[in-house]
Amino acid sequence: MLDEPTNHVDEATNGRIVAALRDFTGIGIVVSHDVGFIDALAERCVFFERDHVRGRNVTAVRTRPGNYRQAAASAEHDRRSSDAALHQARHEAARLEAVTARRRHEAALASTRAHAVGAAMNRKDHDARNLLKLHKSLSTDGSAGAASARIAAQRDAAKRRTASIVTAAKRYDGDIWMDAEASHRTELIHLDAGVIRYGSDSVVAAGAASGMATDAATGMTTDAATGVATGPASDSPVDAAMDTAVDAAMMGLTIPELSVGPHDRIGLIGDNGTGKSTLCRILLSRLRAAQPAIPTLSIAQNTTDANAREAMRELASLSAADRSAVLSAYAQLNADPDRLLAGGSPSPGELRKLLLCLGARRHPHLIMLDEPTNHLDLHSRQALARALAAFPGTVIVVSHDRAFLRDAGISTFWRCEPRAAVIGDDSGGSGSGSGTILRL
Template sequence: MQKLSFSHVTYTYSGSINPAVTNLTFTIRPGWTALAGANGCGKTTSLKLACGLLSPDSGSISLPGKAVYCAQRTDSPPEGLNDFIFNWNREAISIREALKLEDNWPERWHSLSHGERKRLQIAVALMEHPAVLALDEPFNHVDTRGRETILKAMASFPGWGLLVSHDRQAMDSICKNTVLFRSDRIHFYKAGYSRAVKEEECERNLLVKQKREACADYLKKKRDARKKMIRARTIQAHASKNRMSFKDICTLGVDGPSRVDGIVQKAGRRSREAAARAERAKEKMESITYRKLHRSGIELDGDRSERNSLLDLPGGSFQAGKKCISHSELTISPSDTIAVTGPNGSGKTTLLNRLQPLLNCPDEKLIWIPQEITAEESSRCLEKARKLSGEELGTVMTFVRRLGSDPERLLDSSVPSPGETRKLILATGLSRSPWLVVMDEPTNHMDLPSIHCLEEALSDFQGALLLVSHDREFLRNTTSIEWKIAGNRINVRYSGNTWKEC
């Protein structure tokens, strides 16, 4: 039976010191496999290796057929979009219906929301009839209905699927296998994501226990070896014809060489045997390794502005594509935490862009993280961080570390991942004690531990928040006001406990 397999695959990007992927080995049968880990750990690199977009420095990859990669970014239209535009055969119509694509979407890529682009991107990939389909964050930007639509399309895919996502429920529901990328090594589990994490935790706890026991055994044998060494040298000092002192014996490092005196010989042998046992115990102790858990969690040290409001927009309307969206007065007070909700294409990002020049907040007191950050912008962001002073860079990298990414790997890269870029923007902005944090889809591209840390930090933030997200749990824990775009109007709700699906 055909298989997809990686055998001891290692890859290093040009100009980098550290490999992006090291000794990646696994074999899978048809079905979906989740690739999970911190931002920048090599997940996207692995997908590109599987699809032939990169060639490994060492090791080998065996594919069961054609492999297609759906990129994490949606800045540019996918290859094959033009062919899809003019393809109206039965299969193309079936894919359009399955992913709920409107007829004119392929022709107006640049006016689509990023969530709509994701569905179109996947449709174009499916039309290529791949044996291996690699999806990189397919649920980014996607609303609840779009997510369910994509999951149904994935479930009907008959080949080998590789999924990189921060959506735990999706990985659990559709994936048979999980590859966990860790700093020490890469682990493969024949289980969904949550079960794989539990198995990994059990394995780590067992290793911690074994390490503790091996350490205690080594210390015990080390003390025994020292006692026998002192005894051997004491006996030799007493038996010495030249009346060597104990100090001289220790200085010379003699522990009872073969002599006529059997007592000295026996004591020396026991000393050497005890030393050998201690050395073996030390080797066993050092051979037991496990992943170190770095301190996680961040604090967003924001200031609460003394101004009466950070935004005071009278009632009116604005254009979002072909729609004209009306609204009553929109205000942001210094302590407001606001969620902007609505389905894909409803105008959420358009609203943020309209508000940006109207904010009563200086640039140095504003953290603004857009929905998508291009590769060029990511590189500029990293280069700006590299130019910080040693102390400032250390503070920024500590923040990055506590959000689960490896600072050394990040600084060694030329283009940081989208998730790492978001962490960098947050970290550099925090040094200015911001009044307002604006994030368009803050959970997109970020790994699961980072999302949890960010959620806790935002819930304690002292300034104002304006967040666009489809993650209901995230919004429920971080905001108290909802601006819901429904149809052609923005509805404002304060401290509501009931959140409708968007």
């Protein structure tokens, strides 16, 4: 029995966990929001679903056969069937209500006419008075009255059917960005090819630290101390940087020339320890140094209690209108504003959503998120992906969740790889041990 076994693990580790569990011959129970992981292993899925019935939301537990995509298709079929039944029941109840109202109106008109005839009738005309009494009797106690009673009973039954139909609780999928727009700059970030040393906030040009310089036009490398040219180092700037950054002082992430535009949607992927956070740090430092400043929303992978306290203080300090707008956006990310306002500290997943909605007020041109799906349930992941897909500016996301990246509209991928895997070194090193390289 495993609870969220793929949180904080990279793709390679995820694959090894899947392989190990496939070899297990006993009973496996997994709590997970990782769609790919569930699809690879599950034979049936237990859904905790929010239903709306008789005016309130309740949690229901349902078991469906198959992996997630198969079970989710069954759940969607059930939801559509419920919605169709509700629409039909409401239509029938409205039709019967209209028939009842029309009959009530006709009866009122008939009563008015009868009253007018009775008022004008000669009191001594006994035949006319008896005919009027017969008319009243037939209209209220006869077949017409019985028909009206039947219609009213059918109407009430239709209303009861409408109230008893179970439908999915409301989920929000509106726009949270409050008139956000992309930057008008042609380029938000530019990094020259080189090496980002681990723990550093700067890019060292290829060959600078090792005492080698590479001529961009000829590809010749020159030793700075002797002036001796050694010939073309390699076929590409990335390989040139990798070949020249060979000493221990240069251990870090080797990058090609990078450019980030106003509409780019970049997924930063790779195994843990290969330099993704290092690259994010240097990208953020360039954004903060830009003149004029580039509005940026960045949320780290690991939030703290201090982040939660500051977010709640910011929320409390907003005007009523701004607070309402933030909470509306928060609800659209599959979160409960009432629970947030009830007090206490938000969970890590709730805090991520709140930080995103508070940041949306500042109209960012670029959003950078590090493993944003950690601690989020499946519906929250889907809601966040829709929100990111609708954002008009630049999005950079560090994630191992390929399904989430696809749903968020990520179209460009930057992969951090151990250098050993690239150059064929069988030492098995990765991370700061042998350096890493960024592949586009």
